[in-house]
Amino acid sequence: MNKIYSLILMLALCLCLSVVAISNQSSAHAAPATATIVHTSAQIAYTGVNNNPWGYNFTRGRLITHPASRFCSYFHCISNFWKGKGYVVECRDSMYSLSGGRSGACSWHKGVWRTLYSH
16 A cells, blocks of 8 residues: 555656646746836725725724715714714714714713724
8 A cells, every 4th residue: 555655646746847847948938027016105904894985993093083974874873973073983882973082972872982093
């Protein structure tokens, strides 16, 4: 059994070496490969909470004081959301408020849980 296993292993190795040799021959006549490296200014892909298209999430960034007009289409907003005069926060009942940083924010929603950020 060991002889058969060794024979199969040697055949597989020979096959691999043949493929590599053929590959090297064909690439010897090909044009040299070039690589282009593009440097961008610290672009980080942020995944948006609730798949929002603005990338708003809970990773520390910029406070959201003027959310997108369709914000409440992606987030469950409190009834007076657009009357808020602060920044966006998530209340402990998972509703969103625009009164972050102000006294009484989320007071009817079990208090402030966490801040939502833009990037």
